[in-house]
Amino acid sequence: MSDDDNSPISAAAAKALFAELRGAPALVLAVSGGPDSLALMWLAARWRRSLARGPKLIVVTVDHGLRKDAAREAREVKQLARSLDLTHRTMRWTGAKPKTGLPAAARDARYRLLVKVARASGATHVLTAHTRDDQAETLLMRLLRGSGIVGLSAMARITQRDGVALARPFLDVPKSQLIATLARAKIGFADDPTNRDPAFTRPRLRALLPALAAEGGNVRNLARLAARLARANAAVDVLADGAERFLALRDRDRLSHHAGGRSFEASSFAALPEEVRLRLLLRAIDAVGHEGPAELGKVEALLAVLDRAVADETGPRGTGHISIKQTLAGALVSLSRGRIQIVPAPARRVRGGS
Template sequence: MRDHQPQPVSLQQARRLFAPWLDAPAIVLAVSGGPDSVAMMWLAARWRRALKRGPALHVVTVDHRLRPASAQEARAVKKLAGELGLPHRTLRWTDDKPSSGVPAAAREARYALLAKAARRAGASHVFTAHTRDDQAETVLMRLSRGSGITGLCAMAPQTERDGIMLARPLLEIAKADLIATLDKAAIDFAVDPSNSDPRFTRPRLRRLMVELAEEGCDAPNLARLAQRLRRADQALQLMAEGAERFLALTGADPRDRRGGWDAQGFAALPAEIQLRLLLRWLDRVGIEGPAELGKAEALLAELTEAIAASGKPGAPRMRRTLAGALVTLDRGRLRVEPAPPRRQSGRGGCTTS
């Protein structure tokens, strides 16, 4: 295995990294004071200065008030932003802090505050400084939790959240290269001690990755895996969309006012496409949030068995509820509808008749 030799990110590289957002009206840069986000601010400022026209840049620091040094770090970001000619705001997470699950709660609060700041600034995008190392850690984290193909795609270069686009322009860049960029520019940055706290998952994974890298399971290969899985995921999504249209065209029954799909046509599809369609239908009509992958897989296994037995005499009708949706198989028709309100008495859940 060859060790990565850190190289500062050049202005030419920065132009390539930020080019997709050249026509954005304004961009919020989420800068915590750590090396990744400070480097992003430095590179974005250089990129914008080299343009005759381009998006307005606004720097926002979210102070989670979890560490005594956080306020000082926010002031340091404000000072550097001013030297770069960029406006800066500090937003504070003032809610009560949970006793557990602090990283996840802090992340949710941060994104909510950043989206609010973006709307106030008239920005269409928020830039976060996730790196290739972060992507690799996300792959390992989701692999350890048994995620499917979509989950193992890890972080997308751009996603929508609260009406604002979250962009990750540094997702292909190694953290070491960003630190080398700051070292060359003689720019200081903060070090968050929680990034090495073994009580949290990501720091433990970072330690583990040192040993995994010796076997070739390093950040570049894990990030490459995420890219390849994203490519496969996009192809499977297109196939699922085509399969849904096919079922709608070939399985329609004008006598059936409730709609639904031909169960045998559904059963003829590849299992992965069946699962994606089922998840899509559950999420579309369910009222209890996205269905869990494992529960959807268990439901699909029941459906497959029930469809195979549906042509036999005395085959029972199947009724299951999941994620606030009702899935029924009756007389060769498969339907997914909003589940009826649960009765106050009784245990609810899955039923079979």
């Protein structure tokens, strides 16, 4: 498929896109009323009809309560779902909405509600209609934020959330093909004005894509870059897994996982490649900390402190008694007598009160 390919997706191509999902008992389809998700629903319904036995399809529309047209669009999705003989549910994001970080909060609420329906209905997967265009935009957003290799891998085809798989079968499909698919099926779609609102980051970056494409940074090339970075990230993860096993083997006379924490022999840890050290430290902090995921930049800064201290401690002029203690993301990281230890940090004391 190419970025200027405006041909509809054939039944055979759709079969290939959904092939891995054939054995699932049920699938939740996230459908908003926009062109991408409506194409997902229509193609999935056609694919399901072609099977003698296949998963039950449950269409879910999330009304975030942020636009006056959202309720009407949900009703229109419900009508189309019924015409395709599909079950439909509308889930509403209720309660107060944050004044800052609204897109991220809305996205989190959407996935939370979709997973809720999936778990209640016995569905193993939630399908979203993210396209190659979305993948390119995600890469640009994370690039500008200075993300590491994990973030620059952009969206994965399958991720997990609360025991439910989030599947994105259209990640290598251009949006133009989904619109062409709806045109052939004579299906209209909603136009969400927030997709063009310059108050949000993604629409601003979307407006830059034509200029980037003129320089060779088209959607296809950006998505290809994300795929290559994902491949490299997977390789580093394998190296980190091996390094973790190696450190545990070297540490077999001690408990490398002790008292709810982690422990590394400092000189063995220091001999590993920097990216692997960073990943092991990040894993350990996230595993034992109690304040959410650690920020990559802060872990990088902490690793630099540890590296310098280990070099001073084990070098030819080292005293062997350098001690360091730092708290990050609810984990206490320390270096003492040749060992790096990561344990849960004491709970923060709340000021005031009785």
